[in-house]
Amino acid sequence: MDSTLTSTDSVVIDKNALFEQLHGIEAIDKFIASEFSPLPALSEKENIVWLHVLVALSFMQRHGHSCILLSDIASKLLFNRSEPTLDSSDTAKKGYMFDELTPLIGVVKKALKDERITQLFVYSNGLFYSRRYYEFEQEIAHGIVARTAFSPLTDEASLKVKALWPAMFQLASANTVHNQTSGVQDWQQIAVAKSLVQRFSVINGGPGTGKTYTVLRLLLALQACEENVNIVLAAPTGKAQQRMTESISDSISALRGKIDDALLNRVPTHAVTIHRLLGLREHTVSTKYNTQNQLALDVLIVDEASMVDLALMARIIRALPPHARLYFIGDAEQLPAVELGNVLEQLVDTSDELDGFDEERIGAVPSALRQHIATLCPHLPLLPVDEEAKTWVHTLQAPQRFKGQVAAVASAIQKGEATTALSAINKEDHKEIAEQEPDIKTLREGVYLWSENSVSEKLLRKMATQCFAPIFDASDAKSALKQLNAVRWLTPVRKGNMGVERLNALVFDAIKSKITRREGAFYQGQPIMIVKNNHPQRLSNGEVGIIWPDSNGKLFAWFEASNGELRHISLSRVPQFDTVYAMTIHKSQGSEFSHVVLILPKPETEKSAALFHRGLVYTGLTRAKKGCLIVSNTTTFSDMVSKVDRRYSGLSGAIRDAAIDSM
Numbered sequence: 001m002d003s004t005l006t007s008t009d010s011v012v013i014d015k016n017a018l019f020e021q022l023h024g025i026e027a028i029d030k031f032i033a034s035e036f037s038p039l040p041a042l043s044e045k046e047n048i049v050w051l052h053v054l055v056a057l058s059f060m061q062r063h064g065h066s067c068i069l070l071s072d073i074a075s076k077l078l079f080n081r082s083e084p085t086l087d088s089s090d091t092a093k094k095g096y097m098f099d100e101l102t103p104l105i106g107v108v109k110k111a112l113k114d115e116r117i118t119q120l121f122v123y124s125n126g127l128f129y130s131r132r133y134y135e136f137e138q139e140i141a142h143g144i145v146a147r148t149a150f151s152p153l154t155d156e157a158s159l160k161v162k163a164l165w166p167a168m169f170q171l172a173s174a175n176t177v178h179n180q181t182s183g184v185q186d187w188q189q190i191a192v193a194k195s196l197v198q199r200f201s202v203i204n205g206g207p208g209t210g211k212t213y214t215v216l217r218l219l220l221a222l223q224a225c226e227e228n229v230n231i232v233l234a235a236p237t238g239k240a241q242q243r244m245t246e247s248i249s250d251s252i253s254a255l256r257g258k259i260d261d262a263l264l265n266r267v268p269t270h271a272v273t274i275h276r277l278l279g280l281r282e283h284t285v286s287t288k289y290n291t292q293n294q295l296a297l298d299v300l301i302v303d304e305a306s307m308v309d310l311a312l313m314a315r316i317i318r319a320l321p322p323h324a325r326l327y328f329i330g331d332a333e334q335l336p337a338v339e340l341g342n343v344l345e346q347l348v349d350t351s352d353e354l355d356g357f358d359e360e361r362i363g364a365v366p367s368a369l370r371q372h373i374a375t376l377c378p379h380l381p382l383l384p385v386d387e388e389a390k391t392w393v394h395t396l397q398a399p400q401r402f403k404g405q406v407a408a409v410a411s412a413i414q415k416g417e418a419t420t421a422l423s424a425i426n427k428e429d430h431k432e433i434a435e436q437e438p439d440i441k442t443l444r445e446g447v448y449l450w451s452e453n454s455v456s457e458k459l460l461r462k463m464a465t466q467c468f469a470p471i472f473d474a475s476d477a478k479s480a481l482k483q484l485n486a487v488r489w490l491t492p493v494r495k496g497n498m499g500v501e502r503l504n505a506l507v508f509d510a511i512k513s514k515i516t517r518r519e520g521a522f523y524q525g526q527p528i529m530i531v532k533n534n535h536p537q538r539l540s541n542g543e544v545g546i547i548w549p550d551s552n553g554k555l556f557a558w559f560e561a562s563n564g565e566l567r568h569i570s571l572s573r574v575p576q577f578d579t580v581y582a583m584t585i586h587k588s589q590g591s592e593f594s595h596v597v598l599i600l601p602k603p604e605t606e607k608s609a610a611l612f613h614r615g616l617v618y619t620g621l622t623r624a625k626k627g628c629l630i631v632s633n634t635t636t637f638s639d640m641v642s643k644v645d646r647r648y649s650g651l652s653g654a655i656r657d658a659a660i661d662s663m
């Protein structure tokens with residue numbers, strides 16, 4: 001038989017001929033489809049449908065979705081490409097037209113009668129999954145729902161927290177009267193009050209909306225309830241762990257003098273990476289801490305939760321002892337994790353219809369919880385019974401820092417309002433920039449847009465010198481690192497004219513006359529980013545350092561430790577790295593810079609156009625603390641803001657179902 005043909009006793013299909021017609025698929029998609037089809041119980045026609053469902057599932061999982069929604073592929077022509085494009089040697093592909101929904105579901109259900117298939121795949125509520133991801137979602141949903149039940153404070157704990165409250169929130173009596181009479185709600189206080197009586201909650205909000213401020217108060221309140229409570233702070237990456245340590249420490253400093261030092265000194269400040277906490281072994285999926293060997297802690301606070309993927313979340317839930325509290329801090333509008341899943345987005349998602357269910361218990365605020373809040377915060381307006389949000393989600397909206405233009409533009413982008421965002425940005429045209437060329441203003445407070453067309457190579461080089469020459473003028477490694485974090489260039493892509501690789505080469509060319517010392521591939525002032533976790537050197541993927549001489553003039557790589565101290569390692573020990581004047585927006589997640597140059601080029605290929613979406617613009621912009629210069633055409637900018645990158649997941653629905661089951 002021809003090797004391209006696959007058969008069971010009754011069915012023969014020419015898989016390669018079918019794959020040949022599909023655009024955008026990769027070897028792994030073909031492998032999955034080949035491994036689990038054809039099935040003897042299906043007819044030839046059904047097997048062809050089944051094969052394409054498997055290709056679609058594998059394709060979607062490669063793109064971060066945990067499942068496929070069958071109604072979204074039903075009656076659709078997918079994997080087609082009408083014209084060969086210039087950027088690839090691909091020819092036109094016919095694609096595959098999926099059946100209508102009812103027969104499509106019929107085939108999937110029939111395939112799932114096969115014992116081997118049912119061990120590996122699941123169909124549930126219109127979603128088709130690999131069983132592994134379905135089970136992750138179920139585990140997470142049950143772990144969360146078990147923790148969202150109302151668990152009241154003891155009278156003693158309640159009194160202690162109540163005594164601490166006015167100092168924690170700096171409540172002057174004028175303030176409290178104001179809240180009571182004006183009806184102005186204080187969502188930070190509500191978040192703390194609610195989180196005290198729920199063992200799981202999410203504190204969600206954009207940059208500077210006061211998440212750390214809120215978490216610190218939650219920690220103080222938890223410690224007031226139970227003196228020896230064991231609290232652990234964790235974040236998904238080394239960079240995020242460092243920032244968490246810094247922001248909690250800064251927040252504590254801001255409270256000094258207002259609250260008893262003894263209380264503040266008990267608050268933990270040192271964060272760890274989640275991987276380290278769980279003892280995730282490199283190149284394996286096993287963790288030291290898991291269901292059999294759970295972590296010895298009472299409270300786990302996870303920062304930058306948008307970067308937590310589905311598998312990592314499942315591992316966190318497994319490693320937590322049942323009594324442990326879990327609090328997630330993050331911004332659900334940020335890009336989701338690079339790996340599969342969009343956990344935070346699903347946790348805060350309120351799009352699920354609660355109609356027909358007991359809203360009192362699933363979505364709205366139960367009366368016992370309202371009573372608890374009224375006791376703790378009599379100065380605040382009562383929460384309405386019909387509040388729509390999930391009780392465990394606290395979305396902070398009012399920017400406390402970061403006021404002004406960056407916040408206004410970010411908020412319009414978040415809502416998908418490209419025109420509003422554009423009207424809130426200062427736009428400068430080619431002529432103005434050209435006129436300013438001798439003294440271009442790359443780094444200013446606020447948000448500026450320069451049209452991509454008006455940014456010539458010459459101008460880019462001037463911008464590069466302005467942004468990065470100060471690194472080379474620094475007096476020591478610490479100030480060089482500080483200069484490095486003052487500005488970063490961000491772009492969505494690695495390749496192409498405005499991709500990371502070309503921009504880094506261009507910057508290097510613009511500043512190379514400033515280089516005074518070199519050693520092999522390294523030079524003084526070179527910013528490097530580690531691209532793979534390296535345990536022996538205690539360096540994690542994404543960590544950024546600088547090459548700088550020590551007092552003897554010998555070059556070393558310098559990194560900031562989580563306590564703010566610098567440490568250096570010899571150049572021969574530097575693991576795999578990239579030079580990093582420019583980096584991808586994805587890699588910038590969890591970092592902040594005073595200024596950002598956000599380059600959003602016109603997509604050069606069909607593939608990159610599909611990947612340019614709102615999350616990239618929002619994440620890139622919100623990395624900027626003071627100013628952001630966007631280099632983009634208004635059409636590209638608007639297209640990106642209008643395009644949402646939705647990941648399919650059944651997690652939100654699984655949580656709802658688990659909540660109903662638990663009633």
Ligand SMILES: Nc1ncnc2c1ncn2[C@@H]1O[C@H](COP(=O)(O)OP(=O)(O)OP(=O)(O)O)[C@@H](O)[C@H]1O
Nearest residue numbers: 188206207208209210211212213214247254400401
């Ligand atoms: N209710 C408040 N009253 C006064 N200042 C506040 C309040 N909430 C937050 N702040 C201040 O606003 C600033 C930003 O708050 P915070 O660092 O908690 O925000 P964040 O959401 O954690 O920011 P990021 O996302 O950047 O980590 C801090 O200086 C903080 O002290």
